[in-house]
Amino acid sequence: MKRKRFTEEQIIRILHEAEAGLTVADVCRKHNFSEQSFYRWKAKFGGMEVSEAKRLRELERENGELKRIVAEQTLDIRMLKDVNSRKW
Numbered sequence: 001m002k003r004k005r006f007t008e009e010q011i012i013r014i015l016h017e018a019e020a021g022l023t024v025a026d027v028c029r030k031h032n033f034s035e036q037s038f039y040r041w042k043a044k045f046g047g048m049e050v051s052e053a054k055r056l057r058e059l060e061r062e063n064g065e066l067k068r069i070v071a072e073q074t075l076d077i078r079m080l081k082d083v084n085s086r087k088w
Contacts (some may be wrong), residue, residue, distance in 0.1 A: 005033070008053040011041045020040075 006014070018038070028035050045053060045077045 006031075008045065008057060009050045012045055012048055012050055014038075015042060015045060056067055 014027060014031055015038075017030075018024055022030075024038055028038055048056070059067055
């Protein structure tokens with residue numbers, strides 16, 4: 001998996017710099033990333049604080065874990081239905 005260059009906390013600080021009055025091009029040049037990345041980050045993290053970003057990361061991790069549990073249960077149910085439907 002590709003390693004990210006910036007953490008959520010760094011991204012939020014960069015977005016705050018742009019809100020403080022610097023132009024998007026200047027912020028991108030200063031931190032060496034593209035404007036496309038800036039606008040993608042703004043769509044995801046715009047208006048957030050660092051604590052909210054940490055909470056978002058925790059919720060995404062928990063959501064992934066719950067999806068994995070549901071997938072395992074679905075597989076178990078299908079297996080049991082298949083075994084139960086056979087004629088003995």
